[in-house]
Amino acid sequence: MSLRVLSDKNVPVPLRRLLKGCQIRTAAQESWDTLENRELLATAESSGYEILVTCDQNLHYQQNLKHRRIALVVLGSNIWPAVQTRLSEIQKALDKARHGSFEFIEIRAPVRRRPLPK
Numbered sequence: 001m002s003l004r005v006l007s008d009k010n011v012p013v014p015l016r017r018l019l020k021g022c023q024i025r026t027a028a029q030e031s032w033d034t035l036e037n038r039e040l041l042a043t044a045e046s047s048g049y050e051i052l053v054t055c056d057q058n059l060h061y062q063q064n065l066k067h068r069r070i071a072l073v074v075l076g077s078n079i080w081p082a083v084q085t086r087l088s089e090i091q092k093a094l095d096k097a098r099h100g101s102f103e104f105i106e107i108r109a110p111v112r113r114r115p116l117p118k
Contacts, residue, residue, distance in 0.1 A: 003094060006044045008054035009033045012080040015053075018087055022094060024053075037062055045070040051097045053090075060102050071097035076107035083107055 005024045007016060016024045027033045030047070032040055037059050044052055051071045055078040065072060073093045075083060083090075086107050093103040 004049045005051045006049040010055040065100045068100045071101040074104045077109045
């Protein structure tokens with residue numbers, strides 16, 4: 001049975017294709033991309049989603065997950081090249097997610113290098 005996962009509007013789109021064992025839809029696909037965090041969690045939960053994946057690092061501090069049926073997986077960055085390097089950790093977090101759980105995946109944004117002056 002595949003997990004029902006909702007991908008928040010700030011999560012890189014390519015991530016959806018690379019995760020296994022998940023039925024992933026975006027907040028935009030559900031027409032929920034304008035909902036505030038509390039309303040998004042409640043709506044996703046009542047619609048049968050088991051996990052919300054987001055890059056909103058404040059969400060965990062703003063919302064009490066104690067009595068929620070939905071789990072929260074938060075990515076530390078939404079920059080695709082950085083996220084792509086952490087696919088195995090993201091997959092593990094999804095696989096072990098349980099009702100009301102929270103998992104943070106530390107992802108550092110790549111350092112931008114400026115070209116040297118000529």
